[in-house]
Amino acid sequence: MSSPVSAIRPPLVTGHKSYHDITEDLVIGTEKTPTASWVIGLILSVTLLGFGIFCILWTIWNGIGTWNLNRTIGWGWDITNFVWWIGIGHAGTLISAILLLFRQKWRTGVNRAAEAMTIFAVMCAGLFPLIHMGRIWMAMFIFPYVNTRGPLWPNFNSPLLWDVFAISTYFTVSLLFWYTGLVPDFATVRDRAKGFRRKIYSFLSFGWTGSAKHWQRWESLSLILAGIATPLVLSVHTIVSFDFATSVIPGWHTTIFPPYFVAGAVFSGFAMVQTLMIITRKIMKLEDYITIEHIESMNKVIVTTGMIVGVAYLTELFISWYSGYVYEQFAFFNRALGPYYWSYFGMMFCNVVSPLFFFSKKLRRNIQFTFFMSILINIGMWFERFVIIATTLARDYLPSSWSFYVPTWVEIGIYLGTFGLFFTLYLIFVRVAPVVAIAEVKSILKSSGDQYTGGHSDSHSHKAAPAKKKTLVDTAANVVSDSLKKLEGIGPKIEQVLNAGGIYTFEQLSQTSVDKMQSLLDSADGNFKGNSPESWADQARLAADGKWDELKTLQDKLDGGRY
Amino acid sequence: MAVKTVDYIYGLYNDEEILLDAVRTANAEHLEIGEVYSPFPVHGLDPLLGLEESRLHIAGFVYGGLGTLTAFLGMTWIFTKDWPIIFGGKPYWSVPAFIPITFELTVLFAAIGMVVSFYIVCGLGPGVKEKTLDDRITDDKFCIAFNKSEVNIDAVNAFFKNTGAEEVNSKSL
Known part of the structure; x- marks a missing residue:
């Protein structure tokens, strides 16, 4: 088996x-040993976490009145942050599941960290609905368990309960x-470790040996999990959007919400992956595994989903005007020109x-630009949720109950x-687990490693850059x-x-005579009567000079390598 | 499970393509391969080793179906028999509203069921002691192991030599 190597990728x-x-x-x-920057990062993160825990305890102790929510604005920073975090948590599963189904090999460089990010972001998101219940000790009431109250069941017709199932699943x-x-x-980590460390990783690795049957089942499992995680990831933000769309609030009651929210989630999720991966690859020196190609691929996803989000914003505006429904029209008028106009324009710009x-x-x-953009998009997507939630609620049907809302220090602290x-979880993760999926990168090496693709990383840009001069045999006796x-x-x-005849590069092949090639073929085992080397030297000349376009034209004319 | 040790003789190869050729040779020479280990899944190996396709996906389908039934029948029973309540003037048995939870539980049951089945059928899990022939197998070596009691040792040694094994060792597991 030799792996398929793409000529253009x-x-x-x-x-x-x-x-x-x-x-x-x-x-x-x-x-x-952990670096100083890692230790400082961890101390900062744990300090922030500690302050967050303090604010949560403060809320629980003193009651939800420590937040600035009021009768008009019942959802503020809490649900804004919840939706923001859950959106960020969409990129990981998208990368690992959907890109696996689409056989996108670039996912192997970033999937592990993105999935970790997903899990941590969902943990952050899950906190908010729990705290905003006010009486967190009754949180288990949201699950349908056989209880002593009847049993009394939750309302399965409520999108808020669908949310519970969607997010926990x-x-x-x-x-x-x-x-x-x-x-x-x-x-892999275990087999390099000794002593106590080995014991820990032996436990974590569940006794994995890498036998052929296990790998076969592992691949089957990964594929099916990807298959079911794909509709799942789309369903989660769809259901989050139902929290709004099934209501009767103008500006929320729209059928465009599910696709709009899913696209926004992927958009913000990829932005967060960029933020994290750009730092991670720099600090951990992973530039060979998370290449500029990975970053560019993710930026393509960002621009695509960003445009979907943009179309959704404009569609909302159009439909509110077209509906002729004054409350709906007012909701959008208020978003853009009301008291929170700055969040609307922030959202539109970002x-x-x-x-x-x-x-x-x-x-x-x-x-650098990608990093800057990723931060901007994260801010923009936070604004989007704030606009949808707080801005819309601030101006409801009755002008007498109109209100304004700024968070208290407790809400900001949480x-x-x-x-x-x-960041605490992420920093621990990068210390404990390999940040890039080792086995998966190995499995794409033969098809995507630069020594196999010929090393001309710029060939796809159609610049006729001369192929790098290669030495035939490097010091390690590995043939380049x-x-x-x-x-x-x-x-x-x-x-x-x-290769057996000593020809390894395009350069060499271009200088080999047709007779020499024919004699190599004749003397080799196997039947090569159908193959004629007459065009190989010319093709190799073009390949060696990096003239891929011309090579393509020539190959279109050729018939099985014959003129 | 009864603990029985097996004596293995194994060879390490440097590349998956050499490994595949070696497995083909072993098949041609009618040597019964005990086990093949690799640092990542080697495609094309399963048919050579005569491994049948994994049935995990069938199990996943069954678990998923179980989840569908649990969710849908559960909600139906609760809202029509156990504690019927009218929400917003809708019928007790409001099927469209049951769809999201039914879907989520289908996925949840399928995922948990398949992952648990995977670890059970592979004999893996927390606290399982690994039975590794060589620490480099999870790094960059590809290993073919023969059960010593099933093969002719001389033939195996010759096989390893001919197929380009880097190293040949013995170990009991």
Whole structure:
């Protein structure tokens, strides 16, 4: 079996990594002593978390009156933050599940960290509905268990209860999916560890050995979990949007909400993945695994979902006007020109205008710009939820009950506390587990490693950059070779024959005479009568010079490598 | 499970393509392979080893169906028999409103059921001691192991030599 190597896709693993290099590079983060920046980060996060816990206890002790919610504005920062976090928690499962189904190999570089992020974000999100119940000690009432009150059941017709099921299912399935992916990698860490550390990882890796049957079942499990997690991830934010859409509040009661919320969730989720991965790859030196190609791919998702969100915003405006329904029209008028106009324009700028910069390939591949944009989008998506929730509620049907809302220090503190929770968990995660899925990166190495794709990472940009000069044999006696299979008429078998004859690169092949090639074929095992090397040298010349377009034109003319 | 040790003789290979060729050779020479280990799933290996397709997805379907029934029949019983309440003038048995929870529980049951089944049929789980032949198998080595009692040792040694094994060792598990 030789893995299919795409002639146009850029490599996803750079630096000519061997399997062992991958293990070394990706496990080292769990083995070396924590750096000072990590320790400082953890201290900061734990401090924030501590303050958040204090604010939560303050709320529970003194009651929900410590928040500035009032009779008109019943949902404020609490539900805004809840929806914001749950939206962020959508990218991980999208990357690991939907991209797995679509066979997108670039997901292997970022899926592990994105899934971890999902789980932590859902934990942060889940806190808010619990706290905002006011009496958190009665939280179990939301679950339909056989109780002594009748049994009295929750209302299964309520979208708020659907939410309970959606989010707890989403959390559980994401956790199982993530951990099952981690087991083989924990085994890799285990087999390099000694003493007590080995005992810990032996426990975490569940006795994984890597036998063929286990791998087969593991792949089957991953695929099916991806298959069911895909509709799940779409259902979760759909159901979150039902919390609003099934109500009778103008501005909420719209059928566009499910797709609009799902697109917004993916949009904000990818922005958060960018924020985290850009820092992680820099600090942990993972540039060879999370390449600029990964970042660009994610930016493409961001610009796509950003435009879907933009279309949704404009559709809402149009429909409210077109409906002729004054309350609906007022809701949107109020959002843009009412007391919270700044959040509306913040949202419009960050979510609709700014992602359009990603139409520029140069900006998509600019790391500093991407980082800046990811922060901007996170802010914009927070504004979106604030606009939908607080702004809409502030001006209801009765002008006498109109109100204004600013959060108290307790509400702000709880929000900051969730950042503390999120980053504490993330920092622990990067120390304990390999941040990039080791086994999965190894499995794409043959098809996406730069030594196999020929090393011309810019070939897809159609610039006729001259192929890098390669030495035939490097110091480690590993042959640096081009993928000769890219030439028409050369298959894996013939590539082996040519390699055996000392021809590894396009450069070499272009200087080999047709007679020499024919004699190599004749003397090799196997039947190559159907293959004629007459065009190979010309094709190799073009490939060696990086003239992929011209090569393509030539290959279109050729018939099985013959003129 | 009864603890019985098996004596293995195993060879380590450097690349999955060499491994696949070696497995083909073993099949041709009628050597009965005990087990193959690799650091990542090697595609194309299963048919060579005669492994049947995993039936995990069938189990997943059954668990999912169980979840569907639990949710839908559960809500139906609760809202029509156990404690009927009218919400917003809707019928007791308001099927469309049951769909979201039915869907979520289908996914939940399928996922939990499949993951638990996976660990049980693989004999994996928290506290299971790993039976590894070599620590490098989870790093960059591909391993073919033969059960010593099932094969001719000389033939196996010759096989490893011919197929390009880096190392040949023995170990009891």
